[in-house]
Amino acid sequence: MNNVEKIGKAEVIALYIIIISNNIIINIPTIIIDFTGTGAWLNVIYLTLICLIFILLICKFFKPFVNFDILDVSEFLGGKILKFIIAIAYFLLFMIFSAGCLRYFADNLQNIYFDNSPLIFLILLFIIPIVISCRAGLKAISSTNIILIPITVFSILTLFFVASRDFVWQRLFPVFGYGIKETFLKNIPNLFAFNVVAYIYFLKPFLKSETYYKKISVAAVIMCGIYLLLSVATLLMSFAFITQTDETLSIYILTRLINLGKFLQRVDALFIFIWILAILSFLSLNVFIISHIVKKVINAKASSELVLPISAILFTISLSFKDMATLKFIIRNIYKYYYCILVFVVSFFILLFAYIKKEKKFLKRKEQ
Amino acid sequence: MNSFKENLKGLFLYKPTQNYDFVLSENNASNTDKDIPPNFLPDRDVSSNLEQNYDYLKVQYNSLINSDIIFRPFIINIFGKSYNALLLGIDGMISSQLVNNFLLRPLMETNSNTNKTHYTKNGIEFKKIKKANIEDYIFDKLMPQNTIKKFNKFSEISKSVNSGDCALFVDTLNIAFVIDVKGFESRGIDTPKNEIVVRGSQEAFVEKLRTNTSILRRLINSSELIIENSSVGTVSKTSVAVCYMKNIANSSLVEEVKYRLNNIDVDYIVSSGNVEQLIQDNSKVAFPQLISTERPDKAVNHLLEGRVAILVNGSPYCLIAPGVFIDFLSSPEDLNLKHQYSNLLKVIRFIATFISLFLPGIYVAIMNYHTELVPTTLLFTIAASRNSVPFPVIFEILLMEVSFELIREAGLRIPTPIGPTIGIIGALVLGEAAVSANIVSPVLIIIVALTGICSFAIPDFSLNFTFRIYKFLYIFLGYLAGLFGIAIGIFVQITLLCNLRSFGASYLAPYAPLTNLNTSISYFISPIWKRETRGDFLNTKRPKEQPHFSMKWLTWKDKNKERKD
Numbered sequence: 036m037n038n039v040e041k042i043g044k045a046e047v048i049a050l051y052i053i054i055i056s057n058n059i060i061i062n063i064p065t066i067i068i069d070f071t072g073t074g075a076w077l078n079v080i081y082l083t084l085i086c087l088i089f090i091l092l093i094c095k096f097f098k099p100f101v102n103f104d105i106l107d108v109s110e111f112l113g114g115k116i117l118k119f120i121i122a123i124a125y126f127l128l129f130m131i132f133s134a135g136c137l138r139y140f141a142d143n144l145q146n147i148y149f150d151n152s153p154l155i156f157l158i159l160l161f162i163i164p165i166v167i168s169c170r171a172g173l174k175a176i177s178s179t180n181i182i183l184i185p186i187t188v189f190s191i192l193t194l195f196f197v198a199s200r201d202f203v204w205q206r207l208f209p210v211f212g213y214g215i216k217e218t219f220l221k222n223i224p225n226l227f228a229f230n231v232v233a234y235i236y237f238l239k240p241f242l243k244s245e246t247y248y249k250k251i252s253v254a255a256v257i258m259c260g261i262y263l264l265l266s267v268a269t270l271l272m273s274f275a276f277i278t279q280t281d282e283t284l285s286i287y288i289l290t291r292l293i294n295l296g297k298f299l300q301r302v303d304a305l306f307i308f309i310w311i312l313a314i315l316s317f318l319s320l321n322v323f324i325i326s327h328i329v330k331k332v333i334n335a336k337a338s339s340e341l342v343l344p345i346s347a348i349l350f351t352i353s354l355s356f357k358d359m360a361t362l363k364f365i366i367r368n369i370y371k372y373y374y375c376i377l378v379f380v381v382s383f384f385i386l387l388f389a390y391i392k393k394e395k396k397f398l399k400r401k402e403q
Numbered sequence: 404m405n406s407f408k409e410n411l412k413g414l415f416l417y418k419p420t421q422n423y424d425f426v427l428s429e430n431n432a433s434n435t436d437k438d439i440p441p442n443f444l445p446d447r448d449v450s451s452n453l454e455q456n457y458d459y460l461k462v463q464y465n466s467l468i469n470s471d472i473i474f475r476p477f478i479i480n481i482f483g484k485s486y487n488a489l490l491l492g493i494d495g496m497i498s499s500q501l502v503n504n505f506l507l508r509p510l511m512e513t514n515s516n517t518n519k520t521h522y523t524k525n526g527i528e529f530k531k532i533k534k535a536n537i538e539d540y541i542f543d544k545l546m547p548q549n550t551i552k553k554f555n556k557f558s559e560i561s562k563s564v565n566s567g568d569c570a571l572f573v574d575t576l577n578i579a580f581v582i583d584v585k586g587f588e589s590r591g592i593d594t595p596k597n598e599i600v601v602r603g604s605q606e607a608f609v610e611k612l613r614t615n616t617s618i619l620r621r622l623i624n625s626s627e628l629i630i631e632n633s634s635v636g637t638v639s640k641t642s643v644a645v646c647y648m649k650n651i652a653n654s655s656l657v658e659e660v661k662y663r664l665n666n667i668d669v670d671y672i673v674s675s676g677n678v679e680q681l682i683q684d685n686s687k688v689a690f691p692q693l694i695s696t697e698r699p700d701k702a703v704n705h706l707l708e709g710r711v712a713i714l715v716n717g718s719p720y721c722l723i724a725p726g727v728f729i730d731f732l733s734s735p736e737d738l739n740l741k742h743q744y745s746n747l748l749k750v751i752r753f754i755a756t757f758i759s760l761f762l763p764g765i766y767v768a769i770m771n772y773h774t775e776l777v778p779t780t781l782l783f784t785i786a787a788s789r790n791s792v793p794f795p796v797i798f799e800i801l802l803m804e805v806s807f808e809l810i811r812e813a814g815l816r817i818p819t820p821i822g823p824t825i826g827i828i829g830a831l832v833l834g835e836a837a838v839s840a841n842i843v844s845p846v847l848i849i850i851v852a853l854t855g856i857c858s859f860a861i862p863d864f865s866l867n868f869t870f871r872i873y874k875f876l877y878i879f880l881g882y883l884a885g886l887f888g889i890a891i892g893i894f895v896q897i898t899l900l901c902n903l904r905s906f907g908a909s910y911l912a913p914y915a916p917l918t919n920l921n922t923s924i925s926y927f928i929s930p931i932w933k934r935e936t937r938g939d940f941l942n943t944k945r946p947k948e949q950p951h952f953s954m955k956w957l958t959w960k961d962k963n964k965e966r967k968d
Binding site: 042043045046144148149152157160161163164167168171172174175176177178179181182183301302303304305307308311312315316319 | 773899916
């Protein structure tokens with residue numbers, strides 16, 4: 036773990052922001068709205084609070100494990116077998132989500148601009164820069180993020196502000212959407228929208244200094260909550276929630292509302308342009324983390340050599356979704372629960388037990 | 404009649420072929436001198452026998468065929484004894500006046516000094532003969548020169564002689580005196596030709612290394628300025644000076660520069676451009692990784708920032724390491740102006756950079772994939788103008804861009820008196836004629852012209868080249884996948900630049916990775932009194948450039964006011 040590239044505070048924050056921004060780009064707020072109706076914004080606030088509690092506990096449990104990620108903690112608790120199981124679980128989590136994102140975005144891009152181009156060509160065009168970026172390493176990915184973040188955040192915030200002209204406040208009602216139970220109990224798995232937590236488990240060893248790990252993690256969850264709230268509220272107030280925007284990126288539909296005078300009537304291509312950069316950055320990070328996981332499992336020397344085969348798997352999986360309906364079904368009905376169980380239950384308990392084990396060891400040593 | 408006969412004869416008589424047929428073998432491997440070292444004669448120590456030294460030098464300098472080598476044998480009288488001596492120099496490199504008046508004359512004049520002293524003891528006169536040390540005597544009393552070195556290796560002697568010094572060999576001495584009597588002609592200090600500023604120094608570097616180092620010395624009035632000399636090239640042995648501020652520059656950086664320079668194994672170096680290519684971090688990347696400047700004030704500014712300057716003999720350009728991306732977008736003028744003016748220029752330059760790199764690609768992308776981005780009225784105008792053009796946009800733009808590049812290249816190479824002609828032809832070909840012939844649309848002419856003008860606003864010559872190359876890549880990507888293709892290109896390029904390092908400094912510093920921006924090195928500059936620290940990425944020995952209150956007169960004024968009150 037000592038040979039990993041270390042990144043600074045600003046770079047880590049930029050990485051978290053790109054993860055959060057991509058949640059919005061790939062329609063995660065729409066999924067929350069679909070499950071909770073107009074109660075989505077209350078649901079997001081509620082989930083943010085839950086996630087904050089979780090993250091505070093995770094940081095506390097992680098504290099004694101210097102330069103450890105969740106795989107190292109699993110090894111500490113249950114040996115190589117547990118590490119292997121957790122690695123496989125996270126490999127699947129990141130791989131399915133990345134492949135889903137790639138397919139979803141490429142499909143939408145095809146629908147919007149490239150009717151005549153085959154999907155395989157578009158996905159391949161995404162894969163090439165991802166491979167180049169991942170081979171350059173985490174430092175290059177995070178530095179790229181630093182440059183891309185201002186324009187990505189600016190594009191999303193601009194969108195919210197420009198769309199605010201068409202806001203209808205009444206669309207936020209009824210406040211509880213499909214009901215109190217749906218808003219606060221049944222849809223707790225909407226926690227999957229806070230996918231930044233999964234990255235928090237892995238990025239700790241890459242930090243230049245662990246002193247700001249807790250602060251950054253808490254800030255990431257708060258930012259994620261604010262972003263989700265903004266996007267959910269914007270979508271709710273811009274469209275009647277019954278309106279189905281499933282076929283295209285909801286945020287893209289928002290761009291169609293922008294009308295900057297008579298001269299610039301359609302600027303959606305510019306937003307798509309920025310989001311392509313954001314998606315590329317996000318997928319590069321995912322592929323890097325997947326390579327890192329595989330590297331740890333097979334005890335490889337460097338993860339850069341694994342980038343190409345992993346990208347090939349990503350390419351294959353993203354093409355293997357039969358259609359968008361299948362992809363949506365997997366994300367909404369399988370991935371969502373899988374994520375919550377793995378990140379908020381399994382990993383959390385592993386951390387908790389490992390923490391207890393460590394404390395016990397520490398006390399034993401003290402007694403001796 | 405005679406000529407007719409001659410012609411008739413010529414028709415039927417045999418004539419041996421008169422074609423001049425000199426062909427060099429195209430295969431280098433056919434040469435057998437592969438293993439011959441750069442110096443044909445093995446290096447040797449100076450012998451105490453002058454004849455032997457003379458013979459060696461004759462062979463070393465090919466005196467039978469070399470016309471400009473001067474061997475001047477003469478006799479020195481010391482302590483009443485005569486010693487054979489030999490002076491070696493190169494005609495044109497040494498100053499005859501200096502050699503005649505201040506070297507040969509003192510050496511050849513009869514020296515009345517003796518090594519004998521007389522003294523009387525108890526009424527008896529004694530003569531005491533001191534042990535004669537000719538070497539010290541010549542060095543101390545016979546050579547009124549300020550720079551004399553003693554060498555005992557022929558390689559060191561020839562290196563100095565080749566650079567304009569002359570060598571003195573004396574029989575019985577196994578060393579040679581190398582005396583600085585340089586007198587070759589060189590260009591005087593002139594105004595900068597390629598980095599012109601309105602406010603600022605009008606001095607430029609010249610080809611002579613020592614003149615350049617003296618300019619730096621003059622501008623930095625500090626003994627902390629170190630100028631270390633070394634040579635590069637096994638045959639050319641080009642002198643290279645590494646300059647840095649001892650109390651500011653990071654020692655590892657200085658060592659790295661010296662390490663790279665000392666480990667260049669090439670036969671010859673003819674310019675700083677050669678050195679730049681041999682010491683840069685990544686030669687596959689087109690982006691420049693070392694700053695190259697002809698302006699001493701710019702070099703001094705970088706030296707005081709904590710960077711290392713490299714001067715190469717024979718080149719009027721100074722290399723500065725490390726060079727980061729924003730350095731190539733900065734003009735020497737920026738530091739001479741108020742920060743408001745500089746920042747305005749920087750904004751304009753940034754826009755120009757963006758346009759020169761992306762505009763043709765974006766035009767192709769928009770015309771092929773994203774026509775909705777263009778306002779309707781403008782779209783109609785473009786469509787109408789393209790109506791009579793038979794070619795696709797990609798062909799149109801490539802045709803015009805290549806034509807523009809051709810005119811630019813021809814304009815540079817063409818002799819000055821006919822220079823304006825190429826401009827007229829260019830304007831006619833690129834503008835009027837191409838549009839009239841319906842080969843290209845008028846909008847495209849505007850795009851190409853704007854791109855060309857903006858490329859001239861890029862201050863660095865090398866970066867300009869880089870952007871010219873990448874411009875074609877973005878045209879291709881725009882054609883391939885519209886803005887999606889361009890986004891991919893940008894992403895890859897940013898990633899590769901983030902991964903690039905110049906002498907240990909991140910190429911996109913101080914922005915990626917993000918470090919303190921409130922330093923003297925950032926794209927947009929703060930007021931001069933606010934530039935308190937040096938660039939973080941340089942990791943200098945003196946991070947502070949100036950105290951928090953640099954304009955102390957302001958505080959003194961307040962204190963005086965208080966006193967008066």
